[in-house]
Each structure stands twice: as structure tokens, then as C-alpha cells.
Amino acid sequence: MRIGELELRCGLMLAPMAGVSDLPFRLLCREQGAELAVTEMVSAKALHYKNKATEELLKSCEGDRPLAVQLFGSEPEICAEAAEALSERSAFALIDFNMGCPMPKIVNNGDGSKLMTKPELAAEIIAAMAKKSKKPVCVKMRAGF
Template sequence: MQIGNVKIETNVALAPMAGVTDLPYRLLAKEMGCGYLVTEMVSAKAILYNNKNTDDLMVMDNKEHPIAIQLFGSDPEIMANMARKIAIEKKPDIIDVNMGCPVPKVVNNGEGSSLMKNPKLVEQIVTAMVKACPIPVTYKIRTGFDDTCINAPEIAHIIEECGGAAVAVHGRTRAQYYSGKANWDIIRKVKERVSIPVWGNGDVTSGIEAKRMLDETGCDGVMIGRAARGNPWIFREIKEYLETGKIVERPSYEEICDMIVRHASMLCEYKGEFTGVREMRKHFAWYTAGIKHAAALRNEANHVTSLDGMKSLVEKMREELSKI
């Protein structure tokens, strides 16, 4: 897939997720075959006002390319100026814009998926950003705001007309949040409406589902969000299935245990032990979802306060799983 001047070798992407797609997790996804990475979303206003926390969100590793830094906001001038600033200073391959976030504090501020209700403002934002930014600018949208406003094809057309380089479509409205079934038909209609690359996002949990989305919608690539939580192996599975038609076996309990230790160690190295261990608790829950007798282990994980404690818990888990 080609987005502007950026070549993406494998058309499987990691969707941006706040509190999930930080540097350590992105590196794991990349190792597993993910072709394109996107950071957690960063407020354009926060960058403008030099909020210290935003710098941490934009740290990248050389091994991550191609990667996009994702911005959110609603002021065309601020969005344009911050896109240019970040493109020059941080040197991502792409600037992505979140027009799909459903969280109330974002939507109530006229940002995220609220923009789906305002095509004129979308036009102003895209026009300003594309003019100011020296690298490709892409946009992530939803099917619409709610059932009365299913307008993704129209919004995608505006994005293309104003110079946007690609669009990712989450097949749900803002009103749905993450519930119900993703509407792949709207993704297909977006692809039919525009000639720029289209990422399809929503309900892809396997290589078979990824292939089905590509076939049914005609989209250029699949973007994986919640199915990647606690499951970096999904990128290996999808890549292999799309390239060879082979179904890769799910990771063994040993692989899962090893990955938890590695992920925890990377988080502690990157964020410090205090923060890293606490953030690892939710990842531990995702890694162990669906594993028999893991509920008690998840409860224990919520009380772990050190990396050694997390490693000890994983060894206990390894021993218990060996008996299954």
C-alpha cells in the first residue's frame, strides 16, 4: 500500500488506542508483523501549550517506521500549525487525525467523532493541515455520528478533495461506541467513493476475518484495534493468512507467559517500575482473558507493585497452566 510517498509493505495496521498503543506495545506489534503503527492520540492544543505529557506520547523508535503520530482537535489553524511542527521536529512518516474518538470529554469539546456532524469544519481542517504539513496527512473516521447521520462516504470524499492521503473507517457510529456489529457495508461505500487508500476497522479478529473484510469491502488494508489488546500475535496470524492462506496456531501458554514478562519489562524500562507495573495490570488481564482458572491470577495482578512481583506471578501462572 502506498500513502503519499510512504510505502507500507504489509497492509495490516495497529489502530491507535489511548493507554494501549504506547511505544512498548507498538514494538511488540511490529515484531509480530504489523505493517503500520499509529501512536496514541495527542491533543494539538496540548502541544501548542507545551504540555509535558504530550512529549511522552510522541516518542518513537527507529524500528517503528512507517509510523504516524495521531493528533486530535477542532481548530483548523492550530491543527495545521501543530501538524507542521510535529512533522518537522518528531519526523513521523505520516500525521493522522482522529475524527472518530467517541469519549464524551472529547466529543463535548467538538473534537473526535463530533466532527462527523460538521462537514464544513472537516473541510477547513483538512485543507489547512494538508497545506501546512510537509508529510502525508490521513484521517480516521466512523460511519457517522449516530443512525440519523451515516455520512462516512461524504466525509471521506471531502477528505480526498482537500488533499487527505488516506482514510481509516471504523464501521460503527459514535453512538455505538464499541458495541454491536461493525457495518462493513459503509466501509465498502467509502472505498467506492474515493480513490485514496482506505483502511477498514471493526470486528477483525483473525486472518480469515481480515481476508473477508478485504474481499467484501474492497478496502486496501485492515486496521486492528481491540482484538490486539493482549494479543500482539494477531498481526502474525493475519500477515501469514493473507500471504499464504495458512492458519497460524494460537500462542502456547509458554509463549503467553514469556510475552507478559517481556512486555512488563519493556514498560518498566520505558516508564519506570512504579508506572510500568501498574499499567501492566490491565495488559495482564487482556493476555489471560479466556484462560481457564485465570480469574484469581488477574486479581493477584491488580495488587502487584514491582517487576519482580509480576515475574513471580507469571511463574506461578506458568506452573498452574502446565497442569492443564
């Protein structure tokens, strides 16, 4: 499988899981064969406002490669800014935009799977992110809202 310049041999990937996919867990999964891992969801708005706790979600090391960062938000300019900043970090091979999370605290803010009800906004966000990011941008979504 090829995503931009990232080539995966076996395609075994660790899906992002809130409260689970931290660095120690990702390293354990890599020992068991996970070729690509994804961080927990990271708020574009939290990055914008320089939330200190958010940096903990972004922790990585050399053994944690290739790594994707999962971003969520609903404001095109803020999501694009976050994608640009994250694409500058060597730890991340790609940026995964979350349009699949159904949790009320995410959906009630217009983020996650709520964006599936606003395809024009979703397209605007993804286009803005892709324009600013130096790394590939992909989208995680559900079959429906």
C-alpha cells in the same frame, strides 16, 4: 498500499488505542508483523501549549518505523500548527487526523467524531493541516456520528 511516499508491503497496521499504543506496545506489535503503527491520540491544543505529558505520547525509536502520529482538535489554526511541527519530526511518516473518537471528554470539546456533525469545519481543518504539513495527512472516521 501507498500513502504519499510511504509504501506498505503487507498493509498490516496497528490502530491507535488510547492508553495502549505506547512505544513498548508498538514494538511488540511490530515483532508480530505490524508494518505501520499509529501513536495514541495527541491533542493539537496540548502541543500548542507545550504540555510536557504530551511529549511522552510522541516517544519513538528507530525500530518504530514507519510511524503515524494521530492528532485531534477542532481549531483549524492550532491543528495546522501542530501538523506543521509534527511533520518536521523524522519519526513520523504521516499525520492521521482523528474524527472517530466517540468518548464524551473528546466529543464534548467538539473534537473526534463530533466533527462529523460539522463537515465544513472538518474540511477547513483538514485543508489547513494538509497545507502546512510536509507529510501526508489522512483521516480516521466512523460510518456516522
